[in-house]
Amino acid sequence: MYELLVKVVPLAVASTLSPVVFGIAVALLAGKTHQMKRTLAFFLGAIITVIILALVGSFLGGGGADAGIKAIHPSASMDLVLGVLFIGFGIMSALPSKEKGPMVNKEGEKPGLVKWFVIGFLTNILNFDAVLLNITAVKEVFQSGIAFGQEIAVTVLCDLFFLLPVLVPLLVYLVYPQKAKKVLEPLGNMMRKYGNYIAMAIFFVFGVYLIMKGMG
Numbered sequence: 533m534y535e536l537l538v539k540v541v542p543l544a545v546a547s548t549l550s551p552v553v554f555g556i557a558v559a560l561l562a563g564k565t566h567q568m569k570r571t572l573a574f575f576l577g578a579i580i581t582v583i584i585l586a587l588v589g590s591f592l593g594g595g596g597a598d599a600g601i602k603a604i605h606p607s608a609s610m611d612l613v614l615g616v617l618f619i620g621f622g623i624m625s626a627l628p629s630k631e632k633g634p635m636v637n638k639e640g641e642k643p644g645l646v647k648w649f650v651i652g653f654l655t656n657i658l659n660f661d662a663v664l665l666n667i668t669a670v671k672e673v674f675q676s677g678i679a680f681g682q683e684i685a686v687t688v689l690c691d692l693f694f695l696l697p698v699l700v701p702l703l704v705y706l707v708y709p710q711k712a713k714k715v716l717e718p719l720g721n722m723m724r725k726y727g728n729y730i731a732m733a734i735f736f737v738f739g740v741y742l743i744m745k746g747m748g
Contacts, residue, residue, distance in 0.1 A: 533678060533682065536672065536673065536676045536678065536686065537686070539672050540669040540672050540673060540686060540690060541689075542737075542738075543665045543666070543668055543669035543672070543690070543738065544665070544666070544669050544689065544690040544693035544694070545693055546662075546665050547661075547662040547665040547666045547669070547690070547693055547694045548662075548693050548694070548696040548697060549661070549662070550656075550659050550661075550662050550697040551697075552655060552659070553578070553655050553656060553659060553662075553697040553698060554697040554698075554700075554701065556574065556651070556655060557571060557574060557575075557697060557698045557701040557702070558701050560574060560648070561701055561702070561705045565643075566643040566644075567705070568705075569643045569645060570643055570644065570645065570648045571648075571698070571701070571702060571705075572702075573643070573645040573646075573647075573648040573649040573652065574648045574649070574651060574652035574698060575652060575695070575698045575699075575702065576649050576652060577648070577649045577650065577651065577652020577653035577654070577655075577656065578652050578653070578656045578694075578695055578698050579695070580653050581652075581653055581656035581657045581663075581694075582656075582666070582691040582694050582695060584657070585663060585666045585667055585670065585691075585694070586670055586687050586691060588667055588670075589666065589667045589668070589669070589670025589671045589673070589674065589687070590670060590671075590673075590674045590683075590687070592667065592670075592671040592674075593670065593671040593672065593673060593674025593675045594674055611742045611743070611745045611746035612742070612743060612746035612747070614664075614668055614671075614742050615738075615739050615740070615741070615742030615743035615744075615745075615746060616739070616743065617664060617739075618664070618668075618736070618738050618739030618742060619736065619739040619740075619743075623732075652698075656694075662694060666690060666691070666694045668738070668742075669690045670687050670690055673686045673687055673690070674687075
């Protein structure tokens, strides 16, 4: 179990580097109306995302995709594919991002809960860096051979890390509703400044590891 955590926790931690998702959550909570309702709808979209990713990761970890990939050895094929993807995403992570979240302070009086649920789902499922990290972590969990209950527990841990960009602003807002924006903005700035480089390093390290694992 310890060796598994050493492998999956860095992947899970790296999946929290989602400045766009974090920025939208902060902007929603800093809005003038319906702050909690909109943020919870946004959060629900993120929860649907991690459920889908958990199913995909468990499918890959169980070997469900290996039969359709004809490469070297069935049990190694998925590791090789993911390793190459990781190296590619590592290169992409080094590039500056101009992506911005939607404006949320010019909204009318209606909460627009369906809209924010859809935005929550799309911004998370299309956050390919975090998605790939989470799926790989869950795949490692279901390949480890630990007990089913432990697989579920570690998967939930990975998913909690994935959800932190929304969970952290929510928790700060609940504890310090008047100071939430002041507390969260420096953290968001730090993520935007250094997040790409941290993600790049983790992608490269695990990309090399997965390629070596697949070839070995």
